[in-house]
Amino acid sequence: MRPRWRAVGVLVARRMALAVPVLVVVSVGLFGLVAASPFDPVRAYLGDRVMVTSQDTRDALAERLGTEAGFGERWLTWVQATATGDLGTSLVFRQPVAEVVSDRLGWSLLLSGTGLGVGLLLALVLGTLAAVRPDGPLDRAISTAAATVESVPSFFLGLLALWLFAVVLGVAPAGGLTDPGEPVTAEQVLRHLWLPAGVLAVLSTPWLVLFARQSLRLALADDYVAGALARGVSPRRVLLTHAAPAAAPGFLALLGARLPELVTGAILIETVFSWPGVGAASVRAALAVDVSLLAALTVLGTAAVLLGTLLADALAALVDPRVATDG
Amino acid sequence: MGLGLVLTAALVAGCSATDPDAPTGGSSAAAGGSEGIVIGVGSEPDHLNPVLGYAPDGASRVFDSLLVREADLSLAPSLATSVPEPSDDGLTYTVELRDDVVFHDGEPLTADDVVFTYETVLDPSVASPLAGDLEALAEVVALDDTTVEFRLEQPYVPFPERLTLGVVPEHVLAGTTDWDGVAFNREPVGSGPYRLVSWTAGDSIVLEANADYWDGAPEVTPVTFATTGDDQARAARMSAGELDAAVLPARLAEQFEDVEGLQVQRRATADYRGIMLPQEHPVTGDLAVRQALDLAVDREAMVDGVLAGAGEPAYGPVAPSLADFYEPTAERTHDPAAAEQLLTDAGWVLGEDDVRSRDGVRAELTVMYPAGDTVREQLALAVATDARAVGVDVTVDGLSWEAIEPRMGTDALVMGFGSPYDPDFVSYQLFHSSYAGQGFFNPGSYDNPAVDQALDDGRTAVEGAARQEAYSRLQTELAADPPWLFLTYLEHVYVVSDGWSGSDVEQVEPHDHGFNAGPWWNLQDWSAQG
Numbered sequence: 001m002r003p004r005w006r007a008v009g010v011l012v013a014r015r016m017a018l019a020v021p022v023l024v025v026v027s028v029g030l031f032g033l034v035a036a037s038p039f040d041p042v043r044a045y046l047g048d049r050v051m052v053t054s055q056d057t058r059d060a061l062a063e064r065l066g067t068e069a070g071f072g073e074r075w076l077t078w079v080q081a082t083a084t085g086d087l088g089t090s091l092v093f094r095q096p097v098a099e100v101v102s103d104r105l106g107w108s109l110l111l112s113g114t115g116l117g118v119g120l121l122l123a124l125v126l127g128t129l130a131a132v133r134p135d136g137p138l139d140r141a142i143s144t145a146a147a148t149v150e151s152v153p154s155f156f157l158g159l160l161a162l163w164l165f166a167v168v169l170g171v172a173p174a175g176g177l178t179d180p181g182e183p184v185t186a187e188q189v190l191r192h193l194w195l196p197a198g199v200l201a202v203l204s205t206p207w208l209v210l211f212a213r214q215s216l217r218l219a220l221a222d223d224y225v226a227g228a229l230a231r232g233v234s235p236r237r238v239l240l241t242h243a244a245p246a247a248a249p250g251f252l253a254l255l256g257a258r259l260p261e262l263v264t265g266a267i268l269i270e271t272v273f274s275w276p277g278v279g280a281a282s283v284r285a286a287l288a289v290d291v292s293l294l295a296a297l298t299v300l301g302t303a304a305v306l307l308g309t310l311l312a313d314a315l316a317a318l319v320d321p322r323v324a325t326d327g
Numbered sequence: 328m329g330l331g332l333v334l335t336a337a338l339v340a341g342c343s344a345t346d347p348d349a350p351t352g353g354s355s356a357a358a359g360g361s362e363g364i365v366i367g368v369g370s371e372p373d374h375l376n377p378v379l380g381y382a383p384d385g386a387s388r389v390f391d392s393l394l395v396r397e398a399d400l401s402l403a404p405s406l407a408t409s410v411p412e413p414s415d416d417g418l419t420y421t422v423e424l425r426d427d428v429v430f431h432d433g434e435p436l437t438a439d440d441v442v443f444t445y446e447t448v449l450d451p452s453v454a455s456p457l458a459g460d461l462e463a464l465a466e467v468v469a470l471d472d473t474t475v476e477f478r479l480e481q482p483y484v485p486f487p488e489r490l491t492l493g494v495v496p497e498h499v500l501a502g503t504t505d506w507d508g509v510a511f512n513r514e515p516v517g518s519g520p521y522r523l524v525s526w527t528a529g530d531s532i533v534l535e536a537n538a539d540y541w542d543g544a545p546e547v548t549p550v551t552f553a554t555t556g557d558d559q560a561r562a563a564r565m566s567a568g569e570l571d572a573a574v575l576p577a578r579l580a581e582q583f584e585d586v587e588g589l590q591v592q593r594r595a596t597a598d599y600r601g602i603m604l605p606q607e608h609p610v611t612g613d614l615a616v617r618q619a620l621d622l623a624v625d626r627e628a629m630v631d632g633v634l635a636g637a638g639e640p641a642y643g644p645v646a647p648s649l650a651d652f653y654e655p656t657a658e659r660t661h662d663p664a665a666a667e668q669l670l671t672d673a674g675w676v677l678g679e680d681d682v683r684s685r686d687g688v689r690a691e692l693t694v695m696y697p698a699g700d701t702v703r704e705q706l707a708l709a710v711a712t713d714a715r716a717v718g719v720d721v722t723v724d725g726l727s728w729e730a731i732e733p734r735m736g737t738d739a740l741v742m743g744f745g746s747p748y749d750p751d752f753v754s755y756q757l758f759h760s761s762y763a764g765q766g767f768f769n770p771g772s773y774d775n776p777a778v779d780q781a782l783d784d785g786r787t788a789v790e791g792a793a794r795q796e797a798y799s800r801l802q803t804e805l806a807a808d809p810p811w812l813f814l815t816y817l818e819h820v821y822v823v824s825d826g827w828s829g830s831d832v833e834q835v836e837p838h839d840h841g842f843n844a845g846p847w848w849n850l851q852d853w854s855a856q857g
Binding site: 065100163 | 379453459505508
């Protein structure tokens with residue numbers, strides 16, 4: 001099987017070109033929603049002080065913050081600034097947007113990446129074990145466990161893990177990026193990472209397990225698998241060289257679609273474990289109608305989805321010759 | 328299955344697991360010597376810039392202010408060498424500054440920095456949220472390096488209360504145009520007892536003692552504020568021994584009541600909750616209805632039920648903890664029978680559905696509350712129950728603030744604020760007729776000449792006894808003609824580990840607490856006991 005580098009290159013180029021109008025539409029949509037939002041950014045800016053702030057000061061603030069301008073005007077200003085690399089200033093955090101994002105995005109990626117990575121490995125192993133002997137005791141146990149975990153709310157599982165490992169057993173810290181007051185070192189962060197990442201891995205495993213199991217079972221039921229077995233190819237080899245590549249594209253597509261969760265999917269886990277990621281910042285930005293920060297986060301999120309699906313499709317095309325490349 | 332069940336289990340188990348030498352533990356005071364402290368808070372400040380509204384009432388740790396507040400909230404000199412007295416016409420306050428104060432970057436703090444700080448707050452192009460606090464101030468002038476003159480528009484006796492704002496360095500901030508994006512907001516340069524070491528956004532803020540502090544370096548250092556937004560998670564971190572102190576809701580703090588080495592502290596506040604009753608409403612516009620509802624509400628039951636005991640009844644806008652100004656004779660007793668009599672006498676007669684009406688007007692009203700604020704929601708529901716018992720039909724409606732604001736002139740609203748520092752603060756704007764209908768200032772358009780007079784007297788009475796009399800009169804007049812149903816003062820609840828001397832000095836707290844207000848308001852005076 002010869003990878004089709006050229007066809008895949010064309011696919012990547014075409015998708016990249018398409019991404020530009022998609023991002024434009026998404027950002028226009030965001031500014032439209034902000035303009036239609038009933039929430040008042042000046043109130044959010046003032047917080048509780050709104051109760052002791054005169055209407056004059058509120059009006060002056062609205063003017064300084066530029067929240068009164070029309071939506072077209074605000075969008076144009078934003079596009080011009082963004083084109084020069086200036087993402088604007090976050091009203092909620094009183095800090096440049098680029099700093100708000102760079103302060104937090106890395107921690108979110110670390111947590112979600114580790115969680116999803118471990119979850120993926122776990123899912124592949126368990127999914128394969130389950131698929132090899134369909135309806136065997138192992139398959140039933142794995143499927144039942146996956147369905148059970150899938151039905152548990154993530155907040156609940158997080159608090160349960162926090163209580164068990166941090167409070168009862170005392171083997172993990174009860175939250176934060178480092179021990180309070182300690183500098184950010186690899187040793188500290190790793191010690192604080194394993195529990196929330198572990199919870200996230202457990203939470204992301206169920207669907208991946210069920211999907212891996214299903215894809216593999218379908219592939220194993222195909223004629224060419226039976227043919228290969230009949231020719232005397234060892235079952236292990238059949239699984240790895242025949243069934244797995246056939247099952248991979250569907251699995252990769254699913255993964256690609258879940259890539260945005262790297263950024264936003266862990267909000268609740270970040271909350272339970274006091275993890276300083278981008279999740280809490282997104283929620284605050286949305287409630288406070290912090291346009292600059294929202295725009296940056298939305299565009300980043302959209303780009304992550306586009307990139308994720310592109311990566312998945314490209315990989316799928318590379319590993320499976322039957323996959324078409326858009327055209 | 329209830330989440331609460333597991334959480335309760337977590338807390339019970341947590342208590343037995345608390346151990347000062349826990350392997351994951353933070354610093355323990357018991358070790359003696361120069362000690363750090365880890366304080367668990369629910370949120371971090373948005374910024375640490377005084378001119379944008381950070382810690383206007385002192386206790387800012389990183390900054391010094393002209394005056395500071397003692398435990399009893401009286402003003403004391405800090406950067407100023409004495410508490411300034413007004414000139415004879417009440418229009419100027421002259422402040423003498425210490426000449427030995429330097430910012431954390433080594434530059435001296437002079438009168439120019441003080442002038443820069445206050446002028447920036449007044450600058451309309453900055454639109455500081457604090458501008459309203461200084462509306463009485465016309466200009467600030469540096470007479471020499473250590474003398475600043477504040478000139479007022481009109482006499483305003485409580486003005487020195489506004490001199491607790493942190494002073495910022497002109498040499499760092501001069502020429503700033505983008506105040507929301509300036510690096511100073513997160514890397515402040517102050518002259519206070521502590522300096523900022525690090526701020527990991529969303530995780531922690533670390534301060535260390537300013538070794539060169541003019542008033543002596545604090546003993547407790549470093550100070551770490553660990554941000555944990557979720558109350559349950561913060562309680563778990565306290566149980567795990569990671570925190571030396573934490574802000575917690577009363578119901579979660581109860582679990583630590585009998586834990587060795589920890590104390591649960593309840594602190595009085597001036598933060599009250601009540602129902603604003605609009606004057607233009609056909610039912611609440613009637614004095615008899617307002618008086619009757621005022622007698623019908625069971626404040627004690629609300630403190631016990633809604634607040635889990637962490638509060639006290641409110642009868643007016645001056646907190647009982649402000650002993651100098653509180654008027655105990657304005658307290659009322661819960662008396663539903665008298666309430667019914669008042670309503671009947673005023674012509675509100677019971678109909679078939681147990682709701683009163685007069686001249687075809689049904690005794691019904693809507694009480695709005697901000698959705699998501701459970702204390703306000705439960706207070707609204709408690710008022711609805713009490714009102715129904717005397718024949719007034721109250722509907723509660725949880726809304727966003729944006730939906731509430733346009734309706735405040737015609738529908739009742741659960742409101743709250745309150746300042747511990749001066750009885751003029753907030754009350755003037757809330758109850759003086761000159762502020763009628765101006766946003767959150769007197770939204771119900773309450774207009775009572777006797778109340779106006781008392782508030783004006785309080786602003787101009789220079790002599791202490793005359794001020795006390797004015798505010799005593801204010802409370803009596805508000806009780807006779809209630810603009811609000813004042814319901815409860817809140818208490819803030821904390822868990823603090825043993826072994827800190829200075830942690831028991833109580834100060835009445837404002838609404839905002841955590842990073843500044845709290846048992847640690849005077850942290851620079853604390854020391855670890857061996």
